[in-house]
Structures are given as structure tokens and as C-alpha cells.
Amino acid sequence: MLISPFKKVHSIHLLLIFSLVCLMNYQSLWSQVGDVQDSSQSEKARTKDDQLRQIQIDKAKLQMELAKKLMEKKEDELTNLRDMLQEANNIVTVQEVNRAEEEYERARATYEDAKLNLQNVELDSLKTAWHITILGTRRYEARDGREMFSITLKNSSLPVKLEESSKVLDREVIISAQIDDIFVSIKDQGEFSGQGAIVAIPYEVRIPSLKEGERKTLEFELVKDEVQDVVVSLKYLDIEEDRNIHLKQEEPYISVLSARRYKDADRRRLELVLKYGAVLDDSTSQSNEGDHADQSLIPPDEATTYTAAQEINNVYVSIQDEAQAIIGVPYEIRIPNLKDQQSKTLDFELRRNVDSIIVSLRYLEKVYPYKIHLEEDTRHISVISAKKYRINNQIMVNLRLKNTSTTESMPVNATPEEIAAANEIRSIFVSLKDIDPTNAAQPTNIAQPYEQKIPLLGYNDETNLTFQLQKDVDSIMIALKYPDLAEPDNRLVYLQKESEEDVVNVSSLQFSQEGNLGSPVTYDLTLDRLAETENTFQLRVINLLNRLSFEFQDAESQSRMSQVKFTQAQSKRDLSLIVYLPEELEASYLDETLEFYVAVIDEAEAGQLGGVNNRLSLSPEQIVQIKGGVERFELIPKGVPEIELFIPNAYHTIKMGEQISMTLKLRNIGTRDLVDIRMMIDVYTDWRYVVEPEVVSGLVRNEETEIRLTLIPSSDVGVGEYEAKVNAELTVDNRHFEAREKTVRVHIQSKTGLSVTTILFGLLLLLVIGIAIVTVRISRR
Numbered sequence: 001m002l003i004s005p006f007k008k009v010h011s012i013h014l015l016l017i018f019s020l021v022c023l024m025n026y027q028s029l030w031s032q033v034g035d036v037q038d039s040s041q042s043e044k045a046r047t048k049d050d051q052l053r054q055i056q057i058d059k060a061k062l063q064m065e066l067a068k069k070l071m072e073k074k075e076d077e078l079t080n081l082r083d084m085l086q087e088a089n090n091i092v093t094v095q096e097v098n099r100a101e102e103e104y105e106r107a108r109a110t111y112e113d114a115k116l117n118l119q120n121v122e123l124d125s126l127k128t129a130w131h132i133t134i135l136g137t138r139r140y141e142a143r144d145g146r147e148m149f150s151i152t153l154k155n156s157s158l159p160v161k162l163e164e165s166s167k168v169l170d171r172e173v174i175i176s177a178q179i180d181d182i183f184v185s186i187k188d189q190g191e192f193s194g195q196g197a198i199v200a201i202p203y204e205v206r207i208p209s210l211k212e213g214e215r216k217t218l219e220f221e222l223v224k225d226e227v228q229d230v231v232v233s234l235k236y237l238d239i240e241e242d243r244n245i246h247l248k249q250e251e252p253y254i255s256v257l258s259a260r261r262y263k264d265a266d267r268r269r270l271e272l273v274l275k276y277g278a279v280l281d282d283s284t285s286q287s288n289e290g291d292h293a294d295q296s297l298i299p300p301d302e303a304t305t306y307t308a309a310q311e312i313n314n315v316y317v318s319i320q321d322e323a324q325a326i327i328g329v330p331y332e333i334r335i336p337n338l339k340d341q342q343s344k345t346l347d348f349e350l351r352r353n354v355d356s357i358i359v360s361l362r363y364l365e366k367v368y369p370y371k372i373h374l375e376e377d378t379r380h381i382s383v384i385s386a387k388k389y390r391i392n393n394q395i396m397v398n399l400r401l402k403n404t405s406t407t408e409s410m411p412v413n414a415t416p417e418e419i420a421a422a423n424e425i426r427s428i429f430v431s432l433k434d435i436d437p438t439n440a441a442q443p444t445n446i447a448q449p450y451e452q453k454i455p456l457l458g459y460n461d462e463t464n465l466t467f468q469l470q471k472d473v474d475s476i477m478i479a480l481k482y483p484d485l486a487e488p489d490n491r492l493v494y495l496q497k498e499s500e501e502d503v504v505n506v507s508s509l510q511f512s513q514e515g516n517l518g519s520p521v522t523y524d525l526t527l528d529r530l531a532e533t534e535n536t537f538q539l540r541v542i543n544l545l546n547r548l549s550f551e552f553q554d555a556e557s558q559s560r561m562s563q564v565k566f567t568q569a570q571s572k573r574d575l576s577l578i579v580y581l582p583e584e585l586e587a588s589y590l591d592e593t594l595e596f597y598v599a600v601i602d603e604a605e606a607g608q609l610g611g612v613n614n615r616l617s618l619s620p621e622q623i624v625q626i627k628g629g630v631e632r633f634e635l636i637p638k639g640v641p642e643i644e645l646f647i648p649n650a651y652h653t654i655k656m657g658e659q660i661s662m663t664l665k666l667r668n669i670g671t672r673d674l675v676d677i678r679m680m681i682d683v684y685t686d687w688r689y690v691v692e693p694e695v696v697s698g699l700v701r702n703e704e705t706e707i708r709l710t711l712i713p714s715s716d717v718g719v720g721e722y723e724a725k726v727n728a729e730l731t732v733d734n735r736h737f738e739a740r741e742k743t744v745r746v747h748i749q750s751k752t753g754l755s756v757t758t759i760l761f762g763l764l765l766l767l768v769i770g771i772a773i774v775t776v777r778i779s780r781r
Contacts, residue, residue: 060121064114071107078104130157130179130237135215139222139247147222149186149200149247151232155179155210177212183235186220188227189244196231199224252312253277256359257343259372261350263422268350270319270328270374272359274335275343276312312338316362319348320369327352353484379405379425381480381489384462388469388495389530390505395469397432397447397495399478401454402462420459425482428454432467433477435492443479443490446471472528474572497530497571504529504537504566504600504629512634517590517671518583523633524555525575527600529566536565538606541577542597542616542623545589548635549580552614562614564600577633583671585637587701590672594635601628639672641732643699645739653747656717660746664707666728666739668699674730675699679707682725686714689724696728713748722746 078100084092133156140148157177184207186200198204200220207216232243257273315335319328326332328348335344350357359370384400405423431451433443445451447467454463469476473495480489505528515521529535539552539562552561555574564573577598599616601609605628609616623630646665654660668674677696681689690710699705711724724746728739 056121057118060114060118064111064118067107067111067114071104071111074100074104074107130177130239132156132179132182132210132234132236132241134232134243134245137245137247147225148219149222149230150217150219151184151186151245152215152217153182153184153207153210154215155212157212159212178209179236180209181236182207182210183233184218185233186222187231187233187242188224189229189231199227199230252364254312254315254338254361254363254368256361256370256372259357259359259374261374268353270348270350270357272317272319272346272348273343274315274317274338274346274361275341276338277341311340312363314363317346318360319350320358320360321352321354322356322358322371324358327354327357353486379403379423379484381425381428381457383478383491383493386476386478386493386495388497393505395472397467397469397476399430399465399467400462401430401457401465403457403459405459423459425457425484426455427482428457429481430454430465431479432469433479433490434471434473435477443477446473446476502529502533502535502602503627506598506600506629506631508598508631508633511632512593512636514636514638515579515581516638516640517581517585518640519581521579521581521635523577523579523598525552525577525598525631527564527566527573527575527629529571534565534567535602536563537600537602537628538563538614539575540599540601540606540609540611540614540616542599542618542630544579544596544615545594546615547582547585548594551578552576553578579635581637585639585671587673589637590639591636594637596633596635597623597630598633599626599628599630601626638733639701640670641672641674641730641737642670643667643674643677643728643730643737643739644669645726645728645742647726647742647744650743651745651747653749654713655749655751656713656719657715657751659713660711660744662709662711662744664709664726665704666696666699666707667704668701671701672732673698673700674732677728677730680725680727680729681709682727683711684714684722684724686716687724688712711744711746713746717748719748719750722748 078097081092081097081100084090085094085097133154135152135154137152138150140150155177157179159177160175183204185198185204188196188199200222202220205218205220207218210216227247229244229246232245234241234243253276255275255277257275258271259273260271262269262271313336315338316332317335318326318332321327327350329351330348333346333348338344354374356371356373359372361368361370380403382402382404384402385398386400387398389396389398403423403425405425429451430453431445432447434446435443447469449467452465452467454465457463475492475494478491478493480491507526507528508523510522510524513521513523529537541550544550553559553576554561555576561575564575566573605626609618609626611617618626644667646667647662648665649662652660652662666677666679675698677699679691679694679696681691683689689712690708692708696705696707709726713722722745724744725741726744727741730737
């Protein structure tokens with residue numbers, strides 16, 4: 001392909017410009033390097049290693065900056081060539097654009113490599129930030145006579161932030177402090193440090209991972225005799241370290257093998273077993289690829305036995321609480337002599353009931369306190385059963401308790417008498433409480449007696465307690481208290497329902513009600529069945545007046561029902577009995593108490609009693625013999641007081657000075673007899689009225705009486721329209737009733753025969769005639 005001279009000249013210009021820019025950038029960057037070196041020399045506090053580290057980082061930064069500048073320049077060139085390619089008279093070929101793209105991609109890859117190189121250089125320069133600390137070593141003799149050596153390592157490293165890499169990537173780059181693949185071996189000190197032979201088995205232990213702050217204890221067997229100094233060789237993160245360690249022989253040690261709390265009659269006792277020589281579990285010395293369990297926190301009384309082959313004299317032992325007050329009697333026991341591997345059993349009486357003690361050992365002019373957590377009190381009371389049942393309509397609860405104390409803390413050869421004496425429980429107080437969800441912290445006693453005492457409950461013995469519930473509940477809290485408990489032992493249990501016969505208890509809070517004729521009366525029904533099997537029962541109403549209809553409804557769904565089903569999950573049902581009163585009822589039933597019953601009986605008894613439409617008519621003797629649940633109800637029908645006031649003529653015309661006399665009719669249209677009906681007249685000021693009678697003493701149902709009313713206008717009353725309000729009121733059962741108010745309108749005329757209206761009408765007629773005459777004359781002209 002031929003290139004025009006103009007394009008060649010343009011390419012030469014671009015190369016010259018690129019060379020000048022690169023030269024300027026290199027001079028600027030090398031001047032920055034010189035400034036950095038000058039500043040490094042000026043910081044006299046830096047060590048040589050720090051200065052070398054900083055120079056390496058600066059060099060990597062410089063390379064990255066150069067790569068970035070070159071990438072940016074290549075990107076600008078590529079952008080310019082693309083723009084020129086889009087022009088109409090472009091002098092750039094596609095090959096030049098493609099070549100520029102390749103140069104830009106190479107420059108960008110170089111820049112990314114420079115960033116990764118900066119992270120690698122910075123990370124290599126910080127390897128000293130990772131460090132493993134040797135917390136301690138221990139040399140001891142195993143139970144089989146082997147010479148043992150243990151070492152505890154700790155990862156003392158902290159997470160490292162790569163400052164320069166974080167700036168470049170515009171995000172925090174933090175390297176975890178975890179160290180992986182740590183290799184540990186124990187060597188003899190040779191002619192040169194770390195060049196000695198390995199003197200411990202296993203020859204090398206690999207720790208797969210050690211997190212920040214994590215500890216690891218390793219155990220080795222020394223295979224070289226009379227080794228006093230060893231070299232601990234550590235290899236990790238391309239780092240090899242040798243630590244010279246002087247081995248120190250363990251001092252004599254007394255282990256606490258066990259501390260057992262038990263009871264002797266009413267006294268608390270403590271059995272303490274001591275042994276000369278610490279004890280470690282053999283399983284902790286087993287290794288998996290040389291990796292050992294962390295024993296840095298394992299007390300010496302749980303490890304492989306080692307001894308110092310000495311004898312300890314005059315060991316003083318006392319039992320203290322956390323406040324270092326002596327609570328064991330005798331206050332201090334002296335052990336004159338304790339030989340290697342010898343055990344000693346001591347017995348104290350505890351003066352306080354505590355869950356932890358401090359065993360204070362004093363020997364070789366030192367005090368060794370051991371905090372021991374004691375086993376929990378093994379004595380326990382089990383609730384075998386809690387049954388709810390009824391006696392004479394009283395809700396009773398029977399509790400069956402058993403002393404099921406365990407005997408794990410007793411010696412193997414303990415006699416039955418000793419076991420029983422150690423596990424008997426005295427002075428047990430039992431109460432039944434109800435938990436209020438709104439105040440669960442303060443439960444309420446709901447049973448009588450409020451508290452019962454069991455003087456003594458022997459080992460494996462049972463006892464029965466009976467309470468009367470003051471509140472019907474499905475679950476209760478059984479509160480047990482006895483002297484060895486710091487807090488009451490509360491058990492929330494579901495009451496098992498029990499009944500000799502499968503009977504549904506019927507109860508109602510609104511068993512006696514009054515109802516007006518023509519309206520319904522609703523009774524609440526609570527059905528409670530103690531048996532826990534599934535069964536269906538029939539609903540019956542006994543001796544309800546035939547003129548009164550009724551229906552049973554479910555309290556939730558409002559559906560009508562004539563029978564009810566109980567299951568184990570639903571032993572209580574809430575229903576409603578609705579009794580409908582007719583509009584009319586004989587006067588003999590009004591204000592009288594009508595007694596009836598509701599019975600819930602099984603299908604067999606329902607078939608024996610018969611009845612129609614869930615109604616039964618039984619004598620008192622038959623009602624008593626019903627086996628199912630029966631509840632007595634009362635209904636007092638009440639008539640509705642209602643009166644009507646009728647005025648035959650409510651409009652009157654009189655002349656000034658005259659009076660209005662009229663007859664009113666008052667009628668009892670309600671469903672009950674009425675007494676003391678008072679007439680109420682509301683007239684204008686200065687008007688007077690006379691009503692006879694003012695109080696009607698009584699009106700039976702549908703009775704009517706006449707009332708005479710005279711209205712007397714005032715003497716100065718003018719011509720016009722006036723009104724008077726007439727009403728009647730009475731009080732029945734402390735409730736106020738009124739009739740519908742009536743209005744009497746009165747038109748008052750003047751005393752002359754010619755009324756104002758007539759005069760006005762005449763004047764209007766004359767005016768019309770005059771207008772007609774004038775109109776005719778004008779039309780003729």
C-alpha cells in the first residue's frame with residue numbers, strides 16, 4: 001500500500017512529539033526519585049533495612065508511573081487517530097489506527113503488570129510483620145519414663161495494610177495475619193547456630209494454619225540424653241528462624257484429682273482428692289501428622305503424669321469461697337508428707353451452699369489457689385402427674401411428686417441406706433401459680449391452700465397433694481422450694497383432665513337476665529369437658545315456655561348448632577343461647593321469673609330423654625337424675641312501655657278574649673300496664689292552661705282515657721297564629737319514656753265582625769275595577 005508524502009511527514013511529526021514528551025516525563029520522574037532519595041537520607045531515624053525497603057517501593061512506584069504515562073499517551077494517540085479517520089479528507093489509514101490500538105493495549109498491560117509488581121514488592125518488604133512468638137516451654141517426665149518437651153507457640157502477627165497499593169487501587173488492601181504451613185523441629189545446638197542435629201520426635205511438625213492470636217502447644221520426646229539447651233527451628237512464609245531455648249525442669253506439683261460435694265444427713269460435705277504429680281490425659285499426646293491439640297489452657301491436673309521425683313512435706317489445705325473466706329471445716333488440714341504419685345483424700349464440711357470453691361494449697365513457701373466448679377446438686381423432684389377434675393362443681397388438682405435424685409456422686413460401694421440418706425429432701429414447699437402474659441415475672445397463686453409443706457421426701461418416694469383451683473386454667477406453674485435451692489424451681493405443666501364419667505360442665509356468667517317483649521336475649525355458655533377422648537354431645541333446653549323460641553350459636557362462627565364435638569385438642573367450647581321473646585305475652589308471665597335449664601348430654605342419654613326440637617319438659621326429680629352437664633337459667637319478660645297521644649282537632653280559631661277547650665285521648669299501646677302518666681303542656685308566656693286530670697294514675701294495656709285541656713290566652717294577646725305543645729311522660733324501672741309530642745295551633749281574630757282580611761280583599765277589588773275603567777277610556781280615545 002502506498003503512503004502519500006503528506007502522511008509520511010505527519011507520522012514523523014508524531015514520532016518527534018512522542019519522543020519529546022517521553023524525555024520530559026522521564027526527567028520529571030527521575031527528579032522525583034532524586035527528591036525521594038534526598039528525603040530518605042534526611043530521615044536519620046530510619047534504619048538501613050527501612051531505607052532499602054522504601055527505595056524498592058519507590059522504584060516500583062516509578063515504574064508504575066512511567067507505565068501509566070505511556071498508557072495515557074498511547075490512549076491519546078489512539079483517540080486522535082480515530083478522530084482523524086472519521087474526517088472527510090483523512091490522512092490516516094486503518095493500519096495506523098490498528099497499530100496504535102496494539103501499542104495502547106501493550107502499554108495498558110505493562111501498566112497492570114507494574115501495579116501488580118508494586119503490590120508484590122510492598123508485600124515482600126513487609127514479611128517481617130509476620131511473627132511467631134514462643135510463649136513457653138516445659139520439660140517433664142512422662143508416666144512411662146520418657147523425657148518429654150512441650151512448646152507453646154502464638155501467632156503475634158497483625159493484619160497489614162499495603163499503603164501504596166491501596167492508593168493505586170483506590171481501596172484498602174489488607175493482608176490477613178494468618179500464617180499457613182508452619183514447620184517446627186527441635187535441634188541440638190551445633191557448632192553453628194541452627195546446624196545441629198534433630199534431637200526430638202517427631203522430627204518435624206507441620207501446623208497447617210495459625211490464625212491471628214491463636215496458640216498451639218506441641219509435644220516432643222527428647223531422644224538425646226542430658227540436653228539442656230535446644231534450638232527451635234521455625235519455617236514459614238519463606239522465613240527460617242532459629243530460637244535458642246534453655247530447658248528448665250518442672251517444679252514439684254500437687255494436682256487436684258476430684259472435688260465431690262455430697263450430703264451427710266442435713267450437712268453439706270466436700271470430698272477432696274489430691275495427688276503429688278500433675279496429670280494430663282494421654283489422648284492429648286496423640287498426634288496427627290505431628291499436629292497436637294492446643295493445651296495452653298489445659299490445667300496441669302488434666303495431662304500426662306510427670307514428676308520431679310521428690311517428696312513434699314507440710315502441705316496445708318483450706319477451702320475458700322470466691323471472696324477468699326474460709327467456708328470449709330476444719331479451716332485448714334495439714335498433710336505431713338506426700339510422696340511421688342501418692343494420693344490423699346480429705347473431707348470437709350461446707351458451711352455455705354456454693355457452686356464453686358477455691359482449694360488453697362500451701363507448700364514450699366508458696367500458695368497455689370485452684371478454682372473448682374462443683375457438680376450441681378443431684379437431688380431432683382419429678383412431677384409424675386398433674387390432673388384436673390371436679391368434685392361438687394369445684395375444680396380440683398392432684399399432684400403426684402417423686403424424689404428422683406441421682407446417685408452419680410456416691411461411692412461405688414455405697415449402701416442403700418447411705419444412698420437414701422444422701423438424696424432425701426426435707427422441708428419442701430409446693431404452690432400452684434398462674435402466669436399472666438402481661439406480668440410473667442410475678443405469677444399469682446390460684447389454688448387453696450396457697451402453699452403445702454412436705455416435711456420429708458425420701459429417695460424414690462412419692463407423695464400426692466390436692467389443691468382447689470380458684471381459677472379454671474389449662475396449665476399451671478408448680479413452684480417447688482426447699483432449703484438447698486437458691487431460687488424456687490418452677491415447672492410449667494399442662495393439666496391432664498380426668499373425670500370418672502364423661503360429663504361436660506356447663507356454666508354461664510349471665511344465667512339470669514331480663515328481656516323486653518319482641519327482642520332476643522343472649523346467654524353465654526362455657527362448655528368444659530375433662531375427658532381427653534373425642535366425643536359428640538347433644539344440646540337441650542329444658543322447661544322453657546313454649547311460646548319462646550331459641551337457638552344455640554357458636555361464639556366465633558355465629559353458626560347455629562344442636563350438638564357440639566370435643567376433641568383432645570379442643571376440650572372447651574364457647575357457645576351462645578339466644579331466646580326470642582314474642583311481641584305479645586300473657587300478663588301473668590310479665591315481670592315474673594321463668595326458670596329453665598340447659599343440658600349437654602351424650603347421644604345415649606339424649607335418646608332416653610327424647611324431646612322434640614331440642615326441647616325437653618321434665619320434672620325437678622328427672623332433672624336431678626340427668627348424668628350430663630346441667631345449668632339453671634332465669635328469664636324475666638318485660639313489657640315495652642309505650643303511650644300514644646291523640647288530638648281530634650289540632651287547629652282552633654277564636655277571637656281575642658276567648659278560650660280554647662278541647663278533648664285529648666291518651667292510649668296505652670305498649671305491652672305492659674302503666675302508672676302515673678303526667679301530662680306536659682308548653683304554652684306562651686302569660687298564657688294559662690287547665691288540664692284534667694294532670695296525672696293519670698294508671699292505664700292497662702290497650703286502655704284509653706280522655707284528657708280535658710283548656711288554653712287561656714293572655715289578655716293583651718294580638719291577632720295572629722299561636723302554638724301550644726302537648727305531651728305525656730312516665731317513668732318505668734328508673735327509665736324515662738315520653739309519647740310523641742303534639743302541636744295545637746290557635747288563630748286569634750279581632751273582636752269586630754269585619755276581619756282585616758276582608759277589608760284588604762275589598763280594597764284590592766276596588767283597585768282592580770278602577771284600573772279596568774281607566775284602561776277602557778284610554779282605548780276609546
